[in-house]
Amino acid sequence: MTAESTAATRPRNRKQLIVEAAGQVFSERGYHAASMEEIAAAVGISAAALYRHFPNKYALFAECADVMVDRLAAVVDESAADSTLDDVLTAIIRVTVAHRSSGGLYRWEARYLEQDDRRKLRTKFGQVISRVSEMVQREHPREDDGLRAVAALGAIGSVTMHHTSIAQRRIEELLLASALGVITVDPGAAAGSAESVELPAQPVPRTRRAEILAAAIPLFARDGFANVTNVQIAQAVGLAPSAIYRHYPGKVDILAAACLQAAGLLAQAVDRSLHQAGDPREAVIALAAAYVAYSFEHNALTSVAEAEIAGLPADLQRPLILAQREHIAVWEQQLRTARPDLDPRQARLLTHAGFGVVVEAGRALRWEDTPGHRDAVTALVTGALTI
Structure with a gap:
């Protein structure tokens, strides 16, 4: 096979496919248990081909962490000025559900990021929280808008931590109702x-x-x-x-x-x-x-x-x-x-x-x-x- 034909059969989105597969492996196996060979097999390429895109496992891991946060930040940033809280939460839910299998590395595995990378990740996610908090404050004002926003995002992100199988539309409906339930909850509902x-x-x-x-x-x-x-x-x-x-x-x-x-x-x-x-x-x-x-x-x-x-x-x-x-x-x-x-x-x-x-x-x-x-x-x- 010539170099030209090899290049022709190589998918243009191979790097994206690698990141998706790696995110799933890291989520399910943990950062330290996952191997580059395992990730390469999931993509259907050799380990040598994988190293042409990423020099080591850590670089790939950091990329996986960045990609998911960037997706969330993008849907928030791209929301129209007149978007409602329901609109923004629905967009966040759809991104999260679409990448459900690779999103779980955030909750626990991100602690294996180096300090600078962890700080960058926290800053990016903080921007998502700030945007949601602003909308919570505007539509459901109370002093604890930041906590309610974080908790609502926690309800949405939970779908990456289990494999319960439900039709996607129903998942989106349930998660939206759950997130809104968090945001509109009576603060005295569990007093005492x-x-x-x-x-x-x-x-x-x-x-x-x-x-x-x-x-x-x-x-x-x-x-x-x-x-x-x-x-x-x-x-x-x-x-x-x-x-x-x-x-x-x-x-x-x-x-x-x-x-x-x-x-x-x-x-x-x-x-x-x-x-x-x-x-x-x-x-x-x-x-x-x-x-x-x-x-x-x-x-x-x-x-x-x-x-x-x-x-x-x-x-x-x-x-x-x-x-x-x-x-x-x-x-x-x-x-x-x-x-x-x-x-x-x-x-x-x-x-x-x-x-x-x-x-x-x-x-x-x-x-x-x-x-x-x-x-x-x-x-x-x-x-x-x-x-």
């Missing part, structure tokens, strides 16, 4: 909810194994699992690095234990909250309040469990995925009791929207754990569920 939540306490480390786990969780949360070494964990506990192996076969087993602990604490919190509910709507609010309280109180543990599960081997993932499914099934059941108009898939999609609200609103509040913050985020979650 924080006071009614009784969370299980995180176990006090009384053994060496428990001490290792307690020391590892904040390190994983701060630096990312792949960047933490057994030497760092051992130093935090006051052990020689070799002593770690007496308690855990490897670092990945510490991560699995952290994720299992998170799942157990959350299951206990849910059980306690539902016992106090008097009717279906109260049950959903109680469930939301418990999830919010758990997320604030055990933030490091939660972020590790959510961010790092994709990096676990299949045998260690299995019990965690089962626990996740059981938790979501509780939400689905309670939400459908409160809203009989929803089918199971629609209820699951809205449940994930509520989770997205907690993540983004919690970050916006810097996870400062106060009763007022818990109540505010609980109200935003109930808005996202449109109950």
Whole structure:
């Protein structure tokens, strides 16, 4: 085959195809677990051809992060001067849904960006938030317009974090209703909810194994699992690095234990909250309040469990995925009791929207754990569920 014929068969949008495939692989496998060979195979090219477009995996990863934010910024910037909030949110939803499989790298994987690249990403996304905040303030004025805008975008972005299959038009309708529910929610809808939540306490480390786990969780949360070494964990506990192996076969087993602990604490919190509910709507609010309280109180543990599960081997993932499914099934059941108009898939999609609200609103509040913050985020979650 001549050079001319090879060039003729090479798609002109190959770089775009690479970025799309890479975004999906990074979202599903995590930055460190993904390989250039795997990405090249997904595009249908050789690794050598991939390196002609990107010099290394990090350069490709940074490009993926930039592309999605640029798409969101573009639809916001291109909106007409007389566009309504509904118009802008609908445009954001369509972009997010269209690139659903590759958008998930933002929520957790972006922490692996270098400082300058992370700052650029934050600035670009901040511009999107500012534009939405302005429209929220104009159409639904209140002091917390910024928080409501961030939470609404969290509800929309949640669709990148799960695989629930629904017709695209219905997804767009549900996400728009959820985002508007967040924006128009009564701030007093969950007042006092924080006071009614009784969370299980995180176990006090009384053994060496428990001490290792307690020391590892904040390190994983701060630096990312792949960047933490057994030497760092051992130093935090006051052990020689070799002593770690007496308690855990490897670092990945510490991560699995952290994720299992998170799942157990959350299951206990849910059980306690539902016992106090008097009717279906109260049950959903109680469930939301418990999830919010758990997320604030055990933030490091939660972020590790959510961010790092994709990096676990299949045998260690299995019990965690089962626990996740059981938790979501509780939400689905309670939400459908409160809203009989929803089918199971629609209820699951809205449940994930509520989770997205907690993540983004919690970050916006810097996870400062106060009763007022818990109540505010609980109200935003109930808005996202449109109950």
